[in-house]
Amino acid sequence: MVVEGEKIDQSREWVELNIGPQHPSTHGVLRLKVKLDGETVKDVEPIIGYLHRNAEKLCEMDYYCDSLIYFDRMDYVGAMNMELGYLEAAEKVLGIPPPERAQWIRVIMAELNRIAAHLVWAGAFGLDLGMLTPFFYCFIEREKVLKRFTAVSESRQQTNYMSIGGVYQDIDDQIIYDIEQFTEEFPAKLEDIFNTFVKNDIFISRNKGVGILEPEVAIDYGVTGPMLRASGVEYDVRKAEPYLVYDKLNFDIPVSYKKDNLARFLVRFEEMRQSIRIIKQAIKKIPDGPYFNPKAKKSLMIRLRGEGEAYARTESSKGEFGVYIVADGSVKPYRVHVRSPAMRNLAVLPHLAKDVMIADLFSISGTTDLVFGEVDR
């Protein structure tokens, strides 16, 4: 694939290196066809589809409530955000808005999951750069989030917690206390993890000024999420088009104008701090009341009928996650389409990884935060 800019000299012979789909730094099953001139990467062609499971098509064959599990398995490190994205669209089609309490619970869970997803990313990014230790620090903290998820949903990763018209079960005082405990303890641990990275000169030298993504290019490619914000564009769906109760919460959108790997790293860590801020507020403000819409009782779930079409976008940990549902009045959706943020972020990789060293190719692909369940669906 010829990327924009000067054409690749076809007369020369390049070393063509095939990286992946089985490779330690491709975060799953990414395959990169790389043209090398010595150590320099001249051209990258990402090849995807090794984890394609037909999730969108499968949604057409299942009841609205059943399709949720396919979304759990899209961005498997941020399942709550995926569920939220689907339910935002499905509830519009079905006309069953969640009650107030359910909305607050969803915000808490989505933000907890954002922290968990960013921790996975940070650990894996450390591994990409050859740091073995921070990976474990990140995963120990993530495990604490997953423990709370287990308490509410009886499942660690593929939570399947939110359901149409609310959530699967109410959160009791014990769980709220546990989450509060986490928000008290986590910031100090987060700073520890942060310092293991940024107080390291080699880490800074590996990332500063590497993989510069201009905001115009980012917008052209449809890049969203922390990658876009690290390029200096202050765009976050939670602020731009608030869903749930995000408009009642006080939080900042971290933006960096440095546009490089380090900026993306810093933006993600700042997002975790903001998530803690959101959770702290949400725990205080969470109202009493029903946790699901009575129109979506469990006995009625498979009889829910939708009409019309709806598009919902939410801010997942990777970026703008959009779900488009067309309903034809039956108990199953007519068509479901997913706008995957990680796939758009991956699309810009050939542009970023031009004329860089092989080592930088992996650090750049690390900062795009790829999860292949979502890219390939």
Added chain:
Amino acid sequence: MSVLERLAAFFAILGHYPAYILAYFFETLFMLIFVVVMLIVMIYLFRKYMARVQLRIGPNRVGKAGTLQLIADALKLVGKESILPSRRDDLPYKIAPIVVFLGLIMAFAIIPYGDFYYIGSLTITHSDVSLLLLFAALAIMPVGEVLAGVSSKNKYAVLGALRGVAKDISFEVPMMVSVLALVMMASARTNQPLNLENLISVQSIPYGIPQVIGLGVFFIAMIARAAYSPFDMSESDSELVSGHSIEYSGMRFGMFYMGMFGSIFLGSMIVSLLYLGAYNGPFSGDAGFIYLFIKAMVLVILSFTIWLSVPRIRIDRFVNMGWKYLLPAAIINLIIAGILTLGLSL
């Protein structure tokens, strides 16, 4: 009386030369056993230490506190099928791990170990140029790695070998220059400064104190030789998927693995020999070997800590560092050593 002489006396009935040949053979065998046992201990230590650093428990299933885990792993490696790539260059492919391991063993056979109570001196090689021999033996290991990289017929392996060569060239020159400063200081006091035992015996204070810069350069070079983080560009499991050893499996891979840990131990030994006062200690005399061992193990733990806490440096930055910072630093160290030797006759 050294171990060698004791063994020769034991075999004296066979005549002079056969006795010495047998004595050398058995002492090398003992040394080999010591090195292999040390490697197993070190790998166990590394895994436990890494686990503690990473807030894990580490091996704890086989034997008490996982002590037999490494033996189980070694048995597993021996029993594994050795999968050979079909396009390999057969002979270089097969001898490469042996070359790496042999270079390591040769270097261990050259370094002086000091005395060990009533057993006496453990040193095997008694040569007037043992310093040169040591660095000649050290230069063998990279050859094996390049052989492995080229003969595997794998692009990752070739890239790893290329990086390895670039890395070796960049750190070996400053390393040798910093060693030159040692020889210079020693030559003021002895006629045979290239003899390691002589070089060590004539020091008034450990060479690391007047030559702090040299110690730093040499230690960095030893990290780069052993190829662990931050200088594991040639292996780099997250980029080149362990580089030159990518196509190796079974015991052949095990040899590379042991070669790496052996390099860490060897590097620590050499640094403590040359710069940290070797087998001399406060209550010196019989326990020289113990002192050397303790100094080496402290450096080994330091190496592990470095390994576990820093990311990998990029190859171009390392080459830059080697030529633009390490080499000038080593030359400055040489000048300082000259001034100290001539001016202060330290």
